[in-house]
Amino acid sequence: MSGQFSNEPMLDMYIFETSQNIEQLEACILSSEKTSCYTEVAINEIFRIMHTIKGSSAMMLFNNISLLAHSIEDLFYFLREEKPKDIDCSTLSDLIFEGVDFIKVELQKIKDGNKADGDSSLLIEKIKEFLEPLKQQNPSKNESEKSAFKQPPHYYIASENKSSLSNFNYFKATIFFEDGCEMENIRGYTIVHNLKEFAEDIYYLPNDIIDNDDSVEVIRKEGFKVFVKTDKSYEAMNDFFNQTIFLKELEFIQLEDKEEFLQFNDSSQTIIKDNPVKVPQLHSEEQERTTNFTNQSIISVNVAKLDKLMDLVGEMVIAEAMVTQNPEVRGLQLDNFQKAARQLHKITSELQDMVMSIRMVPLSTTFQKMHRIVRDMNKKLGKEVQLELIGEETEVDKNIIEHISDPLMHLVRNSIDHGIETMEDREIIGKPKAGKVTLEAKNSGSDVFIIVKDDGRGLNKEKILERARKNSLLTKPVDEMTDKDIYNLIFLPGFSTKDNITEFSGRGVGMDVVVKNIETVGGMVSIDSTAGVGSTITTKIPLTLAIIDGMNIQVGNSRYTIPITAIKESFKPKEADLIRDPDGNEMIMVRGQCYPIIRLHQVYKVKKAITEFTEGILIMVGQDEKNFCLFADKLLGQQQVVIKTLPNYLKKIKKIQGIAGCTLLGDGSISLILDTSRLANKE
Amino acid sequence: MDKAEGKELLEQEENTQKGRFLTFALNEESYGIEIRYVTEIIGIQPITEIPELPEYIRGIINLRGKIIPVMDIRLRFKKEFREYNDRTCIIVIDIEDTCIGLIVDSVSEVISIPEREIVDPPDMSKGGSRYIKGIGKVGSEVKLLLDCDKLLNEKDVHDLANI
Numbered sequence: 001m002s003g004q005f006s007n008e009p010m011l012d013m014y015i016f017e018t019s020q021n022i023e024q025l026e027a028c029i030l031s032s033e034k035t036s037c038y039t040e041v042a043i044n045e046i047f048r049i050m051h052t053i054k055g056s057s058a059m060m061l062f063n064n065i066s067l068l069a070h071s072i073e074d075l076f077y078f079l080r081e082e083k084p085k086d087i088d089c090s091t092l093s094d095l096i097f098e099g100v101d102f103i104k105v106e107l108q109k110i111k112d113g114n115k116a117d118g119d120s121s122l123l124i125e126k127i128k129e130f131l132e133p134l135k136q137q138n139p140s141k142n143e144s145e146k147s148a149f150k151q152p153p154h155y156y157i158a159s160e161n162k163s164s165l166s167n168f169n170y171f172k173a174t175i176f177f178e179d180g181c182e183m184e185n186i187r188g189y190t191i192v193h194n195l196k197e198f199a200e201d202i203y204y205l206p207n208d209i210i211d212n213d214d215s216v217e218v219i220r221k222e223g224f225k226v227f228v229k230t231d232k233s234y235e236a237m238n239d240f241f242n243q244t245i246f247l248k249e250l251e252f253i254q255l256e257d258k259e260e261f262l263q264f265n266d267s268s269q270t271i272i273k274d275n276p277v278k279v280p281q282l283h284s285e286e287q288e289r290t291t292n293f294t295n296q297s298i299i300s301v302n303v304a305k306l307d308k309l310m311d312l313v314g315e316m317v318i319a320e321a322m323v324t325q326n327p328e329v330r331g332l333q334l335d336n337f338q339k340a341a342r343q344l345h346k347i348t349s350e351l352q353d354m355v356m357s358i359r360m361v362p363l364s365t366t367f368q369k370m371h372r373i374v375r376d377m378n379k380k381l382g383k384e385v386q387l388e389l390i391g392e393e394t395e396v397d398k399n400i401i402e403h404i405s406d407p408l409m410h411l412v413r414n415s416i417d418h419g420i421e422t423m424e425d426r427e428i429i430g431k432p433k434a435g436k437v438t439l440e441a442k443n444s445g446s447d448v449f450i451i452v453k454d455d456g457r458g459l460n461k462e463k464i465l466e467r468a469r470k471n472s473l474l475t476k477p478v479d480e481m482t483d484k485d486i487y488n489l490i491f492l493p494g495f496s497t498k499d500n501i502t503e504f505s506g507r508g509v510g511m512d513v514v515v516k517n518i519e520t521v522g523g524m525v526s527i528d529s530t531a532g533v534g535s536t537i538t539t540k541i542p543l544t545l546a547i548i549d550g551m552n553i554q555v556g557n558s559r560y561t562i563p564i565t566a567i568k569e570s571f572k573p574k575e576a577d578l579i580r581d582p583d584g585n586e587m588i589m590v591r592g593q594c595y596p597i598i599r600l601h602q603v604y605k606v607k608k609a610i611t612e613f614t615e616g617i618l619i620m621v622g623q624d625e626k627n628f629c630l631f632a633d634k635l636l637g638q639q640q641v642v643i644k645t646l647p648n649y650l651k652k653i654k655k656i657q658g659i660a661g662c663t664l665l666g667d668g669s670i671s672l673i674l675d676t677s678r679l680a681n682k683e
Numbered sequence: 684m685d686k687a688e689g690k691e692l693l694e695q696e697e698n699t700q701k702g703r704f705l706t707f708a709l710n711e712e713s714y715g716i717e718i719r720y721v722t723e724i725i726g727i728q729p730i731t732e733i734p735e736l737p738e739y740i741r742g743i744i745n746l747r748g749k750i751i752p753v754m755d756i757r758l759r760f761k762k763e764f765r766e767y768n769d770r771t772c773i774i775v776i777d778i779e780d781t782c783i784g785l786i787v788d789s790v791s792e793v794i795s796i797p798e799r800e801i802v803d804p805p806d807m808s809k810g811g812s813r814y815i816k817g818i819g820k821v822g823s824e825v826k827l828l829l830d831c832d833k834l835l836n837e838k839d840v841h842d843l844a845n846i
Contacts, residue, residue: 558731559731649783656734659734
């Protein structure tokens with residue numbers, strides 16, 4: 001959802017909710033398919049979602065979506081009511097998935113500002129074709145009920161005709177909404193609206209909820225009273241009311257006699273008419289969507305606002321340092337000031353953590369999407385691959401999630417397409433018929449590892465080398481390359497080992513794009529593989545892009561910041577440990593290990609810096625297996641820094657190697673953040 | 684606010700800014716820059732150097748939490764570098780969301796130059812006037828009007844060779 005919709009909150013809301021519903025729907029279908037039967041719960045759920053989509057789409061005048069949703073709803077209504085035996089589950093799933101895809105495509109069109117002009121009639125025909133034989137096999141027991149459903153606006157008014165059918169119970173519910181949930185009257189209307197489905201008669205107090213805005217006050221004070229006449233049991237009705245969102249308190253009683261109920265009847269003041277007001281539909285949607293969060297109030301916030309908040313908190317952290325580390329108070333004996341400063345520090349860091357946590361989103365939605373991919377690919381490729389998710393509750397920054405979704409999808413596809421063998425092959429080599437792809441996420445310090453593992457055939461080194469040779473991607477002699485070097489070849493642009501291009505992967509634009517995407521968020525990709533056993537692709541991404549713990553160092557007049565996580569140690573070198581090779585490369589011996597030295601002042605041509613090793617300090621930094629030492633004048637101290645990107649103008653002029661961004665220090669000056677991994681490759 | 688009204692206001696603002704230039708001095712010459720690009724004028728600030736950039740990009744400064752690059756106009760025009768003093772100013776301009784500070788010797792004033800007083804720069808094949816959009820006549824003086832867009836976006840042949 002981009003800013004272009006800011007003027008159309010309704011549309012925005014529609015897109016947001018429908019996409020969420022669709023996601024939910026997919027998850028539901030997938031889990032049903034796994035058990036290869038649609039449970040009643042699932043059917044109800046799908047029915048409900050489709051009903052919602054139908055309603056809101058019709059409201060937004062997206063008729064093609066609405067019609068499609070309607071036909072799926074019909075189908076599931078039939079399934080729900082008639083509970084037909086022997087449904088062809090997989091066809092059913094395919095059918096709904098087709099529908100889901102259609103809606104997704106249309107949604108994308110709407111999002112892009114185009115007209116949703118897709119034609120769903122073919123799909124609707126298909127659904128009808130599927131439904132017809134089912135209907136014939138399971139003739140409807142109660143046709144009238146069905147027709148009643150088909151004309152939803154009328155079925156609840158038919159109360160008088162039906163009243164003789166069964167014994168009715170009379171209930172009185174008094175509902176109090178949570179403070180501050182707003183629009184109590186609309187919420188009340190929503191309940192009534194939903195009640196219509198199974199109630200014979202409904203009366204409610206205050207009775208002018210839609211027309212009279214003052215009713216909000218009344219509801220807040222006295223609660224929203226609903227009198228229901230229905231054939232449902234006490235439990236069922238109680239459950240219904242308990243599902244109301246923002247419900248604070250519910251008083252639900254069964255009325256022994258009709259009198260209290262009928263008193264309304266006489267005055268006949270509030271017999272519900274079919275009110276064509278459409279707004280409540282949207283809210284009924286909202287209610288359904290958040291049923292699970294009955295006691296949690298959730299709001300959706302524009303990410304841009306969060307970014308701004310993040311920035312502000314960053315500024316505040318800096319401002320705090322400016323105050324407490326102000327040169328004018330340094331060296332003074334200020335007990336109270338120090339106390340207050342500590343208090344301030346505590347609050348700012350808490351605030352910072354809080355803001356960070358707001359932006360953290362669990363990976364589960366991204367992971368769940370993979371189920372669908374696995375399913376589709378299984379069908380198309382005739383493989384049987386199971387997807388295992390581990391640690392999907394791991395949280396990462398919202399911005400990062402957006403960047404890793406596509407690469408992950410690509411990796412999973414690759415694993416299934418290239419990695420996992422066909423079922424026959426697997427049987428021959430004695431592996432279980434079903435392949436397995438594991439998607440795992442775990443925290444490690446300030447990084448998150450996402451691991452895609454398969455138990456397929458592994459990478460074929462010969463094939464990789466051959467391909468690399470053909471595309472002249474080899475940069476060093478083959479016999480000097482380690483296994484890892486060879487595997488890493490597949491990350492190079494223009495590399496593809498798959499000869500026949502499939503629908504899913506193998507266009508040769510794959511892995512390098514994955515790497516690029518991951519790198520844009522400061523992540524790394526590495527691969528490991530054992531022939532015949534499988535391959536593991538590990539992506540390491542930072543938890544957040546915004547704030548890091550950094551060590552500030554000084555070189556000449558310039559200051560640099562190194563991420564603390566990259567630093568192994570820092571020490572004053574001894575003259576004796578320094579080694580210089582004939583090429584003039586400097587190295588240092590530390591505990592029997594030799595590390596190259598990078599002189600920062602040389603790399604960045606800083607003037608007036610210390611050049612004698614013994615005068616300055618060496619900081620050992622490590623990235624992967626590569627360790628090296630940076631030579632700087634001195635350490636300035638550790639600080640949490642807010643990463644700011646370099647101005648766009650500079651980026652446009654030149655991409656500066658080894659600088660990840662910049663940050664403001666306590667005194668308002670700017671420090672450049674070093675990207676140690678790039679720095680290592682710079683030489 | 685009503686849309687039409689807003690537009691009108693915007694137009695009004697454009698109108699008041701039209702033909703108005705902020706003039707600054709560089710050596711003996713006087714330059715003009717369209718006022719609508721100018722965000723603010725600040726005194727010289729501590730500049731953080733950034734490695735590997737062309738010489739005329741002096742580095743970045745912290746403008747109330749916003750980090751912007753600064754360009755020395757003298758160096759950009761291949762004039763000799765002069766030490767900054769308390770007359771030295773940074774003119775912060777904003778062109779199509781690119782914010783950049785221009786270091787100039789000193790800022791003079793804001794003047795109006797009617798369109799009829801502006802003439803095209805003489806066509807010089809040597810490219811000496813690449814960054815000049817026009818020459819404005821004010822009384823007996825001439826002001827060289829800067830083409831900010833080119834100033835920012837045009838790369839020197841020299842730079843390109845370096846990349």
